[in-house]
Amino acid sequence: MDSSFDDVWAECEDLFAQARQTLATLKEPQPAHVVQTSVNALFRATHTLKGMAGMLGFPSFSRAAHRMEDIFDLMRKGRLRSTDSLTETLEAGILALESGLEGLRRGRPEPDDYLQSLRRELGELEALARPAQGGAHDLSSLLDLPSETLKALSDYERTRVTAVLMHGTPIYGVTICLDFATFDERLRAISEAMGARGELISTLPWDVPEDREGLAFLLISACTDPTPGELSALEGEILGTTLLADPARVPASLRDEAPAATPAPEPKQEAEEPAPVAASAPEVEILRLPVHRVEALEARLMGVGQLRDTASRLMRQAQATDVEKPLALMGEIEEGLLEVQKSLLQMRMVKVETLFARIEPMVKSLSRDLGKPVKLTFVGGDLELERSLLGRLSEPFLHLIRNALDHGLEPPSERLAQGKNETGSLRISASQQGRNLRFDLRDDGRGFDLARIEARGLELGLIKEGQPQAPEKLLRLSLEPGFSTQERASQISGRGVGMDVVRSEVEGLGGEIHLSSEPRRGSLVRLTLPLSRAVVSCLKVRCDSQVFGIPLGSVHRVQAGRQVLRGGDQVEVLGMSLPLESLQACLGLPEPDMQRAFVVLTQQGGAAASVEIALGVDEVVGRGEVLMRSLPELARSPGIMGGSPQEEGILWVLDPEAVMGLAMDSLMRRVARV
Amino acid sequence: MSELGTWLHVKAAGRDLLLSTLDLREVVAPSPVAPLPGRPRGIQGVVIHQGEFLPVLDWKNLPGCKEPSTSTAALAVLRPRLGIPLERMMGMVDVLPEGWRETEVDDPAWPWAGAAGLIGGVPVALLDAERLIRLLRRFRSER
CATH class of the missing domain: 2.30.30.40 (SH3 Domains)
Structure with a gap:
């Protein structure tokens, strides 16, 4: 892949990381304006991904990103309500795009449809959001504004006005007048303050009063109380506040429709305890650097460390009487160097929980699709792994989880008949073993079917008839290319490529894979990966x-x-x-x-x-x-x-x-x- | 094997050798090799190269080679991250396509030398990086 696109890939990675974080925000109860801000951010992210994929020459990816963008657009227009199942579907969609991007980066061909596994869910969402006969409502005319101003509202702003009024939130207008020299900075500050109190729907230019100089704006905001005095505005900046639309004026017949197509209701505790959210967290500027630059810096530091060691050795050899102080200083330099090296190392590392956060939606989505309830447990999320491993581990984990849920765990009825809990268990734990990071994926399903593996091994000529095979050897057969005991590939797994991909990826990272299993008690897949x-x-x-x-x-x-x-x-x-x-x-x-x-x-x-x-x-x-x-x-x-x-x-x-x-x-x- | 390209003509382990420039990262000044306890056969230890450990080949463990008679003048760094101690560098040479011959299987150097190129009418063994790495991996697994 052309290295000139490195920055584009890196930006895509950032967008996916932001999208995942924002979706995690939506899983918790949030005030309506936070939901709106989050959905807007997701809409922008998928829109940008769509453009970037087009630039990189991946039309299929671009189409898939466009489809996700449409869903976020429906949400931000209030035509889809943020629910747990919707968030899970969207997480699965983002994950599918992310893992697709990783494949493209490694030169794999584009699939026809990245969202194939979510086709049913996405279709249902689109059908749900389709306006009823007669088209969507527009309540923007309820705003107490001149018709010329109303015409300036975009389609999106009109749908937001309609959605919030149907939801029962009043809309206020705050007019402000700002100094020419600082208006952009002040407008941003006041907009942010209003955004924190409710949903800022629109910012429109306004007439400057005759006795004033500067630039005037009308801020249209949906909130229960704009309280201008608390908007971080300086004296004289706020000209006035008016109620532009009262939800009481919304016809009763329309108010009845609201629950099906409005944003999530605002939690009661919102005023006292706003939930901490990523969307309103202060922005941290991310500096992206090519790995080789960090490596060059590490190498240079190592060189400086060697110089220090040589100087220290020479001082000791000189046997001078007053070397104690310089040697103490050398010790301090050594400590300082180690701290810098540790900081550089830290830049390469991410918490294992980042990987777990990617896995969780996969499991939930598969569990739902397969109708197999699963109790998912993560252990060791606080450990760290190298950032470079993160992207390369997502796909192996996806395969392993598909296998565990599709083939390993029994359906609930079968589990009950065996005296097992109806809900299966999948435990993913990380631990550090010397220089290695170890991942154990343990399920309590039926275990590997050694008889079928042996039969398939004979069929493929991987083992010979009449030769007794140790269980370990049979289990390793399942890691061979093209090996699958499934007669028919399911939509989830059984294509015979998964375990081979897992093995080659893990071995490519210098690691090892080990399988063990007990009939009817479950299986364990252990991945051991070296840390550099x-x-x-x-x-x-x-x-x-x-x-x-x-x-x-x-x-x-x-x-x-x-x-x-x-x-x-x-x-x-x-x-x-x-x-x-x-x-x-x-x-x-x-x-x-x-x-x-x-x-x-x-x-x-x-x-x-x-x-x-x-x-x-x-x-x-x-x-x-x-x-x-x-x-x-x-x-x-x-x-x-x-x-x-x-x-x-x-x-x-x-x-x-x-x-x-x-x-x-x-x-x-x-x-x-x- | 490609017969096109430029070759570095060197002296190592008491014999003349050709190194493909396609296999070479760079040639650097030698630095003391840190001995590695329990090192695998074929590796004499490591040096630090660009902030990472670089294994250094031990010629005397390779079939068809003897202990270098003179000290190391330079270290050729192969792309698969392996340091090759060189006694002398003679220069860059081109070998005509018809100037190549396959190494005989009974040649002791066969496990690491894929072919020999004629330089001034004399066959000079070409160090085959892939074969060499395979041989070193085999040494490790035999341990």
Whole structure:
């Protein structure tokens, strides 16, 4: 894809993020004017997306965005009411467009209809919003304004006047006169203040009184009380306030129609406690930067860090008497550099809950379509993942969720017959395991059908007749390209492409996928994804001249200096005898004759039982935070999670789980030798 | 394999080699290689290149190669992010289409050299980046 369009893609991403956030706002009860502001924002976003897709040469996407824009237009004109089910449909629509855009970005061909799966829902919405025979009503003539002024109102403004009057909200006119020099700034401030109190329907030029200079405007607003004194207006700026239309004048026959086609009613507590909403939150200016610029800055910082390390080393070598203060300053520079590096790292990260927020509407929509109620649980939303992973994970998750709901979870009647709760369960949890981020998707459905997988594997020639297959191997078959046990592709899944896509995407990110299942109890899909960098709190230990970092979360105890130790010894720790292995033996380095310290590593087992082992080292140096970078694939070494350049060379950060495994292997070899 | 393009004629691991410029990111001055505990066969350690770890090839683990006799003069950075220590750079050369011959399967360098180009009438092995990466991955999986 042409890199000159990078900015356009980036802007599309921003628009989708805003749309998702705004739709999340609509899920909570909001005052009518906030609903209106949100719907307007969504209308603008889809309108812009439509234009951008046209510019990028994707007509099908442009058509789909146009359809969504139409729905938002119907909402903003008051012809569709914001309800939970409408919001869910719109979320699913936005999600379909977003995932379609991600596909286009990666060079996939355009589908005919991005909104295929929502065709029924969108059709119903459009039918619902269609005006009754005789066309839509126009109550703008009820406004107490000169006919010339009425003619200046746009169609949209007329529909809004009609909708709010039918809803029973009065319409006020506030005339203001502003100084030439500052009118734009002041008009914006007053408009915002009015928007916060109600719905600002229109801003029209007005006649300037003879005794005044400047520019005058009429602000038409739907609200229960405009209270001009509280509109942030300066003295003399407000000329007057009049009631332009009283909803009592709306014919009773029209008022009866209002519930079917008006904005959401204003909550009673609105005046006392306006709900916090994104639409009225202060705008934060977003600075978008190409990733390579941030990477270049990181590389430069790393270079500066290396210079500092060299300077510090030279100072120590010089053995001058007054190096204490400069060395302390060097320490401060080091801390400052780490803080800047952490800030840069932070820019790359987003909370896992951002991914969860994308998943939730998918699940709700699928659950509704399939008629399978689901209890959805998320765990670990506070963890962070790299922003670059976010876009690439949406599609794999979509496939996994489709599979879980379509094939995994049984229909309610079948669940009841099996003594299960009618509502299925889908639990998506994230956890950090060393340098990896792990996602577990667990459902309580029927589990994978191993017999059918085996039959299909034989049919495709992936396995041979008569050879017993381990369940793990059979489960992995379902990740092969084109593998599907479904005889007929459903609209939801079963096309045989999903799991293959998941596998290739996860492996493309340097990760792994693992499946497990129990008949009638459910299945677990585990995705393990490496993080390219992370700030790790470490215990620093030395072996020979090499310094290692052990993540503090795995360090149970540190003991040093009491006795001479060797690999294979047993050590007493708090009344327990633990096997000791030297770190050098674990990593295949020359083993020392003796070691004077050990670190007790602990690993939490599945059922709260923990495994502990003592790791012999030459010296415990101290503790500290390091910015760890992962090793590239070709350099990955057992037991090493990543590295961090330090004054004394690269500090290798150990992967505690892997080191414990290496230690156990090494101890077993010792036993075998004896 | 494309026979068009320009080739960098170098000396590495005691033998003459050709590197395709299409496979090269850049050639940089050498920096000390940080040894990596438990490093995979074929990798001697890492250097920091553009803020990231760059694995550096260990020639002596490759079939048909011996330990470099002289110190590293430059590091060629391949596109698949691998550093290749070079002893000397002779210059850019062009090889005529008819000047190529496939590496014999019984040639010890076959796992990483796809072909040989005639330079001054003498066949010079071409380092095939894809084959080399496959070989290093195989080393890792055999561990």
